[in-house]
Amino acid sequence: MSSRLYPLAAGNFAIGTGMFVTAGLLTPISADLGISTSAAGQLMTVFALAYALLSPLLAALTARLSRRRLLLLALAVFVAGNVLTALAPTYPLVMATRVVAAAGAAMFTPTASGVANALTSPERRGRALALVMGGLSVSSAVGVPLGTWLGSVSGWRATMWLVVGLGVIGFAGVAALVPDVRVAVSGRLGERFAPLADRRVLVVLVTQLLMFGAGFTAYTYIGSLFDLPLPAVLWAWGLGGIVGNQLGGRLTDAYGPRRMVLIGLAASTVFMALIPVANLALPIALVWAFLWGALGWLVAPAQQFRTVAAVPDNVPIGLGLLSSAQYVGLFAAGIAGGVALDAYGRTGVVVLATGLGVAALLFTLATYPRAAAISSNESVPVR
Numbered sequence: 001m002s003s004r005l006y007p008l009a010a011g012n013f014a015i016g017t018g019m020f021v022t023a024g025l026l027t028p029i030s031a032d033l034g035i036s037t038s039a040a041g042q043l044m045t046v047f048a049l050a051y052a053l054l055s056p057l058l059a060a061l062t063a064r065l066s067r068r069r070l071l072l073l074a075l076a077v078f079v080a081g082n083v084l085t086a087l088a089p090t091y092p093l094v095m096a097t098r099v100v101a102a103a104g105a106a107m108f109t110p111t112a113s114g115v116a117n118a119l120t121s122p123e124r125r126g127r128a129l130a131l132v133m134g135g136l137s138v139s140s141a142v143g144v145p146l147g148t149w150l151g152s153v154s155g156w157r158a159t160m161w162l163v164v165g166l167g168v169i170g171f172a173g174v175a176a177l178v179p180d181v182r183v184a185v186s187g188r189l190g191e192r193f194a195p196l197a198d199r200r201v202l203v204v205l206v207t208q209l210l211m212f213g214a215g216f217t218a219y220t221y222i223g224s225l226f227d228l229p230l231p232a233v234l235w236a237w238g239l240g241g242i243v244g245n246q247l248g249g250r251l252t253d254a255y256g257p258r259r260m261v262l263i264g265l266a267a268s269t270v271f272m273a274l275i276p277v278a279n280l281a282l283p284i285a286l287v288w289a290f291l292w293g294a295l296g297w298l299v300a301p302a303q304q305f306r307t308v309a310a311v312p313d314n315v316p317i318g319l320g321l322l323s324s325a326q327y328v329g330l331f332a333a334g335i336a337g338g339v340a341l342d343a344y345g346r347t348g349v350v351v352l353a354t355g356l357g358v359a360a361l362l363f364t365l366a367t368y369p370r371a372a373a374i375s376s377n378e379s380v381p382v383r
Contacts, residue, residue, distance in 0.1 A: 004119055005131050007173030008112040011075055012135025014166035015105045017143030018082055019047055020136075021163070024148030024234055025156040026223050032156065033091045038338035041220050045334025046095050050102035052327040056192040058107050059320050067115050067181045070107060071174045078104025079167035086160035109136075110323045114316035115181050117308060125308065130249025130301040137245040137297050141238025145231040152231075195318055200310040203367040205325040208303055210360035211265060212329030215296055217337040217353040218272050220330075225275055225346050228282050236286040240293025248298040257302030257309075258368055264299035265364060268292060269357030275350045 022029070022044045030040040062070050081101025088094040112132050120128035143166065147159040195201040219237075223230050244264075252260050271292035278288035303322060311318035333356075340348035 002119060002128075004177055004179060005116055005128060007170065007177050008071075008116060008132045009135035009138070010173045011071065011108050011112060011167075011170035012132060013139045013143060014075070014135075014163060014170045015078060015108060016136035016139030017147055017166055018078070018101060018160075018163040019044060019105065020140055020219075021144045021147035021151075021159055022047075023220050023222055024144055024230055025151045025159060026221075028151050028156040033094065035091050036342075037221075037224060038342050039091070041334055041338050041341075043095065043098055044216075044220055045331050045338075047098045047102045047105075048327040048330030048334060050099040051106045052324045052331060054103050055106040055110060055320050055324045055327070057189065058103060059110065059317070060189040060192055062107060067111055067118075068174070068178050069180075070111050071115070071178060072171060074104045074107035074111065075167055075171040075174065076104070077101075078108065079164055079171065080104075082160050082163045082167065086157045086164065106323070106327075110316065110320035113304060113319045113323075115178065117315050117319075118181050119179075124253070125305065127249040127253060127301075129304045129308075130245050130252075133300050133304065134242065134245045137238065137241035137293075137300075139238070140241050140293070141235060144238055145235035148231045148234055192317055192320070195311050195314060195321060198310060201307070201318060201321065203363075204303060204306045204310060205321060207261065207265075207360060207364045207368070208322055208325040209329040209332070210356055210363060211268075211299060211303075212326045213332045213336075214272065214329075214353050214356035214360055215268060216330050216333035217340070217349060217356060218275065220334050221337050221341050221349050224341055225349060226279050226285065228279065228285050232282065233285050233289050236289035237293040240290035240295075241297040243290075244294035244297030245300055247294070249301040251298070252302045252305050257305045258370065260298050260302035261306070261364060261368070262361070264295055264297075264302070265357065265361040267295035268299075269354060269361060271295065272350065272357055273354040275353075276346075 022041075026037050026040040029035075029043065030037050033040070062073070065073070078101050081097055081104055084097035084100060085094055088097050113129060116128045116132040117125060147162055150162060151159040218225065222233070226233055248260055248264070271288060274288060278285045304319065307318045307322045308315055336352060337349050340352045
């Protein structure tokens with residue numbers, strides 16, 4: 001795989017750590033800022049909402065920039081947002097700084113996928129997208145457990161400084177290795193939403209929204225669902241995510257996205273329902289978390305592949321909409337999961353996450369028939 005793709009993965013590693021680590025810091029954040037656990041969980045929620053809303057707007061405003069310059073601008077904004085988070089003294093100010101960080105993430109991640117798509121031949125596209133998006137899964141295996149441990153020892157603000165350092169490393173990598181790729185991108189805001197008129201795109205986005213809504217209803221409040229050492233559980237989940245993401249890219253190239261989406265959705269839904277069993281003992285939790293992460297992350301490269309196939313002439317916009325749908329799902333998960341936790345405790349969160357997983361699976365089965373996959377040549381093996 002081209003070395004030019006690794007800085008893109010490093011940028012996503014920083015972004016994933018900065019967003020996902022909040023789930024492991026709910027207790028120290030709530031204690032430091034004098035707020036409830038569910039209120040602390042809304043830091044991820046506001047990040048997700050800002051990302052979803054700002055992604056198409058910022059894409060239109062930055063359409064004239066070269067992709068390399070946009071990647072550098074995005075990481076600079078992300079780093080600045082996390083510096084402000086580390087320094088903010090009150091909950092409202094911390095919330096505001098998460099919007100700044102989300103703006104950087106909203107510019108970087110879709111652009112990184114678009115650049116990876118432009119730099120890669122079609123027969124290796126699934127693996128290239130898996131590598132770049134693998135930064136997010138690696139962040140959950142390495143960055144999030146490390147940040148959670150650091151937050152428990154030195155305070156959650158120390159974790160934010162760790163994220164700042166990771167963002168600077170990503171910036172340096174992009175500056176040194178990523179070429180100045182030119183990708184045709186429309187600057188008209190209305191055209192950012194034009195693919196929504198295509199049913200093939202719309203169903204992919206709804207699957208993405210439901211899938212992330214389900215998974216992150218459980219993940220956002222995972223610290224409240226387990227009595228076991230949280231860094232170890234998060235580490236196992238993230239390690240599984242690395243394996244699943246990389247296997248997902250290869251298996252998508254070989255067997256098409258439909259099979260990977262359905263397998264991943266069905267398996268991750270079952271594992272969310274098994275959270276009470278996983279909480280019985282640490283060895284059980286570690287195996288459970290690894291398998292949940294691995295099977296859940298099978299879906300990510302397949303969803304990107306579906307999007308590229310649906311809008312081959314408009315890939316950057318399509319991938320941007322996919323990211324927005326993902327973060328709308330995260331936003332819904334944060335709100336709904338917080339309500340469920342306050343009203344019904346752990347059971348409410350588990351039932352809600354599992355129910356959303358079932359809804360995602362049923363919706364995808366109804367809207368993604370085998371005939372559609374074959375007609376678009378998505379399921380033809382490429383070896």
